[in-house]
Amino acid sequence: MRARIQKxxxxxxxxxxxxxxxVMTIVVYSQNLGLLKSEVRQEARYIRTAINxxxxxxxxxxxxxxxxxxxxxxxTAGTVLYDxxxxxxxxxxxxxxxxxxxxxxxxAGEDIRMSGTVGKxxxxxxxxxxxxxxxxxxxxxxxxxxxxxxxxxxxxxxxxGVLFLAWLMAKWQTARLIKPINELDLxxxxxxxxxxxxxxxxxxxxxxxxxKDAVANMRKEFSANVxxxxxxxxxxxxxxxxxxxxxMVRPQDIPNFSERIYKEARRLITLVEDIIKLSRLxxxxxxxxxxxxxxYALSREVVSxxxxxxxxxxxxxxxxxxxxTYHGIRQILDEMIYNVCENAVKYNVSGGQVSVWAGNTLEGxxxxxxxxxxxxxxxxxxxxxxxxYRVDKSHxxxxxxxxxxxxxxKHGALLHGARVxxxxxxxxxxxxxxxx
Numbered sequence: 001m002r003a004r005i006q007k008x009x010x011x012x013x014x015x016x017x018x019x020x021x022x023v024m025t026i027v028v029y030s031q032n033l034g035l036l037k038s039e040v041r042q043e044a045r046y047i048r049t050a051i052n053x054x055x056x057x058x059x060x061x062x063x064x065x066x067x068x069x070x071x072x073x074x075x076t077a078g079t080v081l082y083d084x085x086x087x088x089x090x091x092x093x094x095x096x097x098x099x100x101x102x103x104x105x106x107x108a109g110e111d112i113r114m115s116g117t118v119g120k121x122x123x124x125x126x127x128x129x130x131x132x133x134x135x136x137x138x139x140x141x142x143x144x145x146x147x148x149x150x151x152x153x154x155x156x157x158x159x160x161g162v163l164f165l166a167w168l169m170a171k172w173q174t175a176r177l178i179k180p181i182n183e184l185d186l187x188x189x190x191x192x193x194x195x196x197x198x199x200x201x202x203x204x205x206x207x208x209x210x211x212k213d214a215v216a217n218m219r220k221e222f223s224a225n226v227x228x229x230x231x232x233x234x235x236x237x238x239x240x241x242x243x244x245x246x247x248m249v250r251p252q253d254i255p256n257f258s259e260r261i262y263k264e265a266r267r268l269i270t271l272v273e274d275i276i277k278l279s280r281l282x283x284x285x286x287x288x289x290x291x292x293x294x295x296y297a298l299s300r301e302v303v304s305x306x307x308x309x310x311x312x313x314x315x316x317x318x319x320x321x322x323x324x325t326y327h328g329i330r331q332i333l334d335e336m337i338y339n340v341c342e343n344a345v346k347y348n349v350s351g352g353q354v355s356v357w358a359g360n361t362l363e364g365x366x367x368x369x370x371x372x373x374x375x376x377x378x379x380x381x382x383x384x385x386x387x388x389y390r391v392d393k394s395h396x397x398x399x400x401x402x403x404x405x406x407x408x409x410k411h412g413a414l415l416h417g418a419r420v421x422x423x424x425x426x427x428x429x430x431x432x433x434x435x436x
Contacts, residue, residue: 072084
């Protein structure tokens, strides 16, 4: 970055110097050309006056005077009557010369061109004399070009000095510009007082830092919760097994203890499976391919699987709706719908109902699960999708579950670009909708 800034500044200055030299050359050339034209015209008028007074013989007196000016007299037919630089007899007819034609028609004319006689670029000015002939005065333009070329060495030396000074200033200015960036406090981006142009970048860095902190805190909390949740069934299993090992259990109680160990082991297996599912969803490492899934048929299968559990709790579970196809991962969609429906049964009351609706809406496919259960207080509704979060911790063990079901629903929805909404009131029930 430092080198690029220095190169850019030197390049800009170099281009500026070249443009300045070109403009100055053009200005000087134009000014000198103007002076040359004025000088030639004035000299032509002077010679014309002398000829009108003394006659053409005046021109013969100019042969011995070298003023750097070429004087030519031409008649109306284009024949050269006199030329101060050449033998007029050896010269071509000048009747077709632009300045001569203009002088014959308008009384005066001018032209700039390469002279075939002299072999140099010349400025020609012609005026009409009283006898009808044309007087032409011309001067070479070599001095104009030489003026521009004479300026070039001076400009090169000046440019070299200026470029060296610019390089030193660019190096100093670049170091001054880069210094605040090198001293940025990346841990607290918004505390840096720096260029306003970097504000969007600093804000993005601050948001990224907050997101990283949030993820780090979430992982810490998740690790602590996982440790606690795993420790509880493992402690129960270890305790029951130790009692049985030490022969402290009566034979008739062994089946009861075995059943408790089995339940805790199943709870442990379920927890591990849910953690693995959630980790895969977090890392988006689900390798299953998407396919067309009938959400109504899938919801009906889920209701059928939960019917025994609902019957055991004296909860009526039913499904309504219509066939609707969605392109997604069938296994994840199944787990999402199953977890929502299972919670509706689990947190319901005896004699309650669970209504499942799947179908198409104006906004797209939707699965809605409503229950007449205990409901969720308003202040807890935004947190129920957090891992291991439980609204009623005192009865969580009685109702079972791992506390990861709705987290799986949330991450599955993110994976499918779906949206999950909750509408609940304590004592009246809950409605959770998954809108695809």
